[in-house]
Amino acid sequence: MSTRVKTVSVYSITLPRETIYLGEPRPGETVNEKGYIVRKGNRTVYPTSDRTVVVRIETADGAVGWGETYGIVAPGAAMAIVDDLLGPFVVGRDPRDVVVIHEDLYDLMRVRGYTGGFYLDALAAIDIALWDLCGKLSGLPLVKLLGGQRHEKLPAYISGLPKRTRTERAAFAAEWQAKGFSSFKFAAPVADDGVVAEMETLRETLGPAARIACDMHWARTADQAIAAIRAMEPYGLWFAEAPVKPEDVDGLARVAANVTTTVAAGEEWRTVFDLVTRVEKRACGIVQPEMGHKGVTEFMRVGQYAQAHHLEVIPHATIGIGLFMAASLHASAALSAVTSHEYQHSIFEPNRRLVTGDMDCREGFYTLPTGPGLGVEPSEEALSLLQQYR
Known part of the structure; x- marks a missing residue:
């Protein structure tokens, strides 16, 4: 039972950038009060800082796995999904069942249409952390x-x-x-x-x-x-x-x-x-x-x-x-x-x-x-x- 997941924690990190991604603003592009800019060339929103979401999973015997996903826009959305929904369903599981866990978590929202976006981003972070744990528990690099x-x-x-x-x-x-x-x-x-x-x-x-x-x-x-x-x-x-x-x-x-x-x-x-x-x-x-x-x-x-x-x-x-x-x-x-x-x-x-x-x-x-x-x-x-x- 010591290999079972004890805790799933989620964090954000914000880092300043010297240059906005894709370069300085073009004419007509402005940074809003939330620090976002929309590129006119593709109508897509980007942050003016680097932001990411990090997941930490710890087993009952103290082994730790780390995962990460996108947090460049609205990082709180992916974080809420991990904290409120996905994380509690991982607690108590054997991290070595990583593919089975992935499938179980994917199925949770299947009938609600959440087959993309923040839900799958949040799931990606958990999946990476579990694979990291698998490697550490076996003493092998992930590629092996x-x-x-x-x-x-x-x-x-x-x-x-x-x-x-x-x-x-x-x-x-x-x-x-x-x-x-x-x-x-x-x-x-x-x-x-x-x-x-x-x-x-x-x-x-x-x-x-x-x-x-x-x-x-x-x-x-x-x-x-x-x-x-x-x-x-x-x-x-x-x-x-x-x-x-x-x-x-x-x-x-x-x-x-x-x-x-x-x-x-x-x-x-x-x-x-x-x-x-x-x-x-x-x-x-x-x-x-x-x-x-x-x-x-x-x-x-x-x-x-x-x-x-x-x-x-x-x-x-x-x-x-x-x-x-x-x-x-x-x-x-x-x-x-x-x-x-x-x-x-x-x-x-x-x-x-x-x-x-x-x-x-x-x-x-x-x-x-x-x-x-x-x-x-x-x-x-x-x-x-x-x-x-x-």
């Missing part, structure tokens, strides 16, 4: 519990070029190229001169060998996306991410069928069921699971389903303090279909002090943290910043 380590290191691509002008963004990318990175992605909503001009300048600056992708941020119709992608293709577009709204599955399939560039999608999906409908329509060639939205259990289901249908997997990565980043690297290292992994340098680098361990990204590659479970834990500084849900 997921079938074994396929990749010793993971190719990383530079995501986001938060500078004001197109020339400055290209120069910034070149700085990372000089550090050993050969793959890059720019964000269409802040490509102020248009995606074709952005692509042209990046290609001229980075040379013919660099891989350059475009995150289109769900902002176009299928016809608009097809036209934009075709216009970028002469400059060697690596992949086109999120070309249409997530709801437009038919539109996504139409884009994929009418361009030569590989279409990527999936960061916003919560479960493998989201992937099934896209595979049926051959709507994308690259799947981008996000650990903070899925947790380890669903991440692996998505990755394995993608593998079974011969799709490439390039995981998405918003970092938080690094707990779900570590989980993402372990899961990615266990999947043969993973060919690269997003590197959100503007979050990873400033926040790396907030976790212990040897997780790193250097010269174009991630290295997994070593040690049991995730291989990382909140640092003393992170622990001092935890704000418990009330």
Whole structure:
């Protein structure tokens, strides 16, 4: 009975940023009293600080597992779900039944339609914490519990070029190229001169060998996306991410069928069921699971389903303090279909002090943290910043 879960606690952490994600506000973009900004290019809300939700699960004999999920907007929503609903159903369970627990918690709200959003984010944090516990209880790193380590290191691509002008963004990318990175992605909503001009300048600056992708941020119709992608293709577009709204599955399939560039999608999906409908329509060639939205259990289901249908997997990565980043690297290292992994340098680098361990990204590659479970834990500084849900 000592391995049973005794407590589930949930916290938030808020960290200031020197530069707002995706760069300084554009004309017509203002920060409101809650610290949010809406990007006109994709009509999506972002915080002006880094915020994350952290879950701590402790067993009766004192073993501790850590999990993390998205807290960038309304963190109290995910925290309330953990504290009021999910956590009490985990207390008393054996953490080694992690997949069974995940399925039980998912089923709790099935008839109410909560198959996404804050509910699945909250579940992801608990799932990661339970997997961390499984690793610690067995004395093994998470990747070994997921079938074994396929990749010793993971190719990383530079995501986001938060500078004001197109020339400055290209120069910034070149700085990372000089550090050993050969793959890059720019964000269409802040490509102020248009995606074709952005692509042209990046290609001229980075040379013919660099891989350059475009995150289109769900902002176009299928016809608009097809036209934009075709216009970028002469400059060697690596992949086109999120070309249409997530709801437009038919539109996504139409884009994929009418361009030569590989279409990527999936960061916003919560479960493998989201992937099934896209595979049926051959709507994308690259799947981008996000650990903070899925947790380890669903991440692996998505990755394995993608593998079974011969799709490439390039995981998405918003970092938080690094707990779900570590989980993402372990899961990615266990999947043969993973060919690269997003590197959100503007979050990873400033926040790396907030976790212990040897997780790193250097010269174009991630290295997994070593040690049991995730291989990382909140640092003393992170622990001092935890704000418990009330």
